[in-house]
Amino acid sequence: MRLPEYPQSYWLATSKPPTFEPLPKDIETDFAVVGGGIAGLTTAYLLAKEGRRVALLTANKLFSGTTGYTTAKITAQHDLIYDEYIQHFGEEKARLYYEANRDGGAFIANVVRENAIDCDYAEEDAYVYAAEEANLAKLSKEHAAYARLGIPGEYVDGIPLPVPAKGAVVMKGQARFHPLPYLSFLAAEIVRLGGRIYEDTTANKFAEEDGRARISTHRGHSVVCDAVAACSHFPFFDNGFYFARLHAESSYVLAVKSDYDYPGGMYIGADEPKRSIRSVSYGGERLLLVGGESHKTGQGENTIKHYEALEAFAADALGAREIRYRWSTHDFATLDNLPYIGQATPGSERLFVATGFRKWGMTTGTVAGHLLRDLMLGRDTRYAELYGPARFEADPGVKTFVQQNADVAYHLVKGKLEWLGKQPEDLGPDEGAAVRILGHRAGAYRDPEGQLHLVDTTCTHMGCEVSWNEGDRTWDCPCHASRFDYRGEVVKGPAKKALKRIES
Ligand SMILES: Cc1cc2nc3c(=O)[nH]c(=O)nc-3n(C[C@H](O)[C@H](O)[C@H](O)COP(=O)(O)OP(=O)(O)OC[C@H]3O[C@@H](n4cnc5c(N)ncnc54)[C@H](O)[C@@H]3O)c2cc1C
Ligand code: FES
Numbered sequence: 191m192r193l194p195e196y197p198q199s200y201w202l203a204t205s206k207p208p209t210f211e212p213l214p215k216d217i218e219t220d221f222a223v224v225g226g227g228i229a230g231l232t233t234a235y236l237l238a239k240e241g242r243r244v245a246l247l248t249a250n251k252l253f254s255g256t257t258g259y260t261t262a263k264i265t266a267q268h269d270l271i272y273d274e275y276i277q278h279f280g281e282e283k284a285r286l287y288y289e290a291n292r293d294g295g296a297f298i299a300n301v302v303r304e305n306a307i308d309c310d311y312a313e314e315d316a317y318v319y320a321a322e323e324a325n326l327a328k329l330s331k332e333h334a335a336y337a338r339l340g341i342p343g344e345y346v347d348g349i350p351l352p353v354p355a356k357g358a359v360v361m362k363g364q365a366r367f368h369p370l371p372y373l374s375f376l377a378a379e380i381v382r383l384g385g386r387i388y389e390d391t392t393a394n395k396f397a398e399e400d401g402r403a404r405i406s407t408h409r410g411h412s413v414v415c416d417a418v419a420a421c422s423h424f425p426f427f428d429n430g431f432y433f434a435r436l437h438a439e440s441s442y443v444l445a446v447k448s449d450y451d452y453p454g455g456m457y458i459g460a461d462e463p464k465r466s467i468r469s470v471s472y473g474g475e476r477l478l479l480v481g482g483e484s485h486k487t488g489q490g491e492n493t494i495k496h497y498e499a500l501e502a503f504a505a506d507a508l509g510a511r512e513i514r515y516r517w518s519t520h521d522f523a524t525l526d527n528l529p530y531i532g533q534a535t536p537g538s539e540r541l542f543v544a545t546g547f548r549k550w551g552m553t554t555g556t557v558a559g560h561l562l563r564d565l566m567l568g569r570d571t572r573y574a575e576l577y578g579p580a581r582f583e584a585d586p587g588v589k590t591f592v593q594q595n596a597d598v599a600y601h602l603v604k605g606k607l608e609w610l611g612k613q614p615e616d617l618g619p620d621e622g623a624a625v626r627i628l629g630h631r632a633g634a635y636r637d638p639e640g641q642l643h644l645v646d647t648t649c650t651h652m653g654c655e656v657s658w659n660e661g662d663r664t665w666d667c668p669c670h671a672s673r674f675d676y677r678g679e680v681v682k683g684p685a686k687k688a689l690k691r692i693e694s
Pocket of ligand 1: 247
């Protein structure tokens with residue numbers, strides 16, 4: 191097997207999302223939603239269904255964020271989480287979390303069914319499995335947590351796949367789909383209901399003036415409205431200290447052709463290295479999605495090695511014989527592992543946020559849409575307290591806060607002091623590295639034609655030093671996960687400005 195030379199998402203390669211023009215002028219509306227992923231689309235759709243005027247703005251194209259690179263399991267089984275939530279938040283909140291995500295999954299199922307959306311939707315059981323003793327003990331605790339919370343689930347002694355597993359917790363009747371046809375349907379509905387979608391429109395600033403909210407965009411236009419939902423993955427606004435309360439983890443995915451007679455189901459390992467497995471069959475061909483190799487964004491070793499490790503696993507365990515697509519992306523987690531969905535800062539009733547989905551954004555992004563709709567319309571909702579970003583849980587919040595921010599501080603300083611042995615002349619075709627030029631750090635990539643592209647490696651978000659991601663040919667920031675292409679253009683925020691180019 192050979193890895194495809196350039197990374198490409200299966201979802202984006204096999205569907206044609208709708209396209210929209212950028213915001214052309216200043217506008218006034220009822221509500222603005224920032225973000226063209228599952229959280230933004232669901233929020234805008236639900237507000238439009240209430241008869242409100244909605245404008246959705248997104249940097250780049252719809253679905254070009256993490257939603258376009260997901261594995262799209264629709265499940266309330268979010269790894270091993272319920273025992274942890276009972277310990278940290280108590281039984282009632284852990285149960286609420288389950289119910290919210292169960293209902294999020296049911297909402298997707300209804301929309302798909304009622305509108306006959308052709309999106310490879312299929313019910314599947316979800317398994318979290320383990321072979322190591324310590325993790326088997328965690329599975330038993332998780333199963334006990336299911337029983338306490340009334341979550342339908344079973345403990346089984348193995349899984350129907352040829353991978354090492356001595357036990358698993360199963361949540362029956364979950365689902366998987368191709369998220370893009372589903373979200374394209376929501377986008378079409380937003381427009382049909384009178385809403386507007388603007389692509390290539392980056393929200394730069396949020397302000398409150400004369401009792402209304404105002405977003406300023408990178409082209410100098412503004413959107414004035416009653417309230418704003420920031421569904422931009424990493425919040426686009428500066429207030430609320432979100433940069434210190436979120437951390438990003440990257441993972442890798444292969445879509446492989448295999449001779450193995452796949453028995454169905456969606457799987458996630460509890461042992462390290464963690465593996466995620468599901469199948470897709472959009473357009474008639476069955477492929478397996480094999481994911482894993484998580485690490486903090488911008489802090490991996492040689493990123494191509496992560497793809498190679500997945501390739502070896504897919505070949506040995508699942509008989510993979512051809513890799514059709516490969517891609518990687520990241521998602522954010524909060525200090526206490528519960529997403530932040532709600533009023534963004536205690537000071538503003540016109541700014542709402544949804545972030546920190548911890549790699550479970552299909553149901554959580556759907557929950558976010560419902561919760562933000564209710565809050566923006568001033569309705570009561572039983573989930574507001576659970577997800578409220580203003581919460582403060584001393585355990586594990588403080589410990590994680592200290593760890594994450596010490597890590598950011600470490601990377602801020604490390605990047606500046608790092609000794610760089612390489613110079614641009616050392617780079618071969620299609621090779622990139624941080625190099626030394628006249629004593630200064632710079633990012634260099636020599637393209638396959640031999641042309642050298644140089645950038646300043648100082649991240650335009652908060653000044654950490656980006657490092658080269660060989661697998662995806664991007665410059666990745668270890669502090670808050672901004673990613674830039676080899677020319678320095680922003681691929682993913684929070685950075686809004688390109689890296690400075692250096693003339694070679
Ligand atoms: C490898 C991997 C596998 C996963 N698998 C699953 C899974 O099986 N099941 C599951 O439930 N979840 C999964 N997830 C998680 C899920 O994919 C994400 O939680 C979800 O897609 C996040 O959606 P979002 O709408 O919050 O963000 P995004 O999809 O990233 O959307 C954010 C949008 O905001 C826009 N934006 C950013 N900044 C600005 C700005 N300043 N102005 C305007 N627009 C802006 C971006 O362009 C983008 O369109 C996975 C995650 C990873 C990393
Ligand atoms: S410094 Fe925050 S993303 Fe780079």
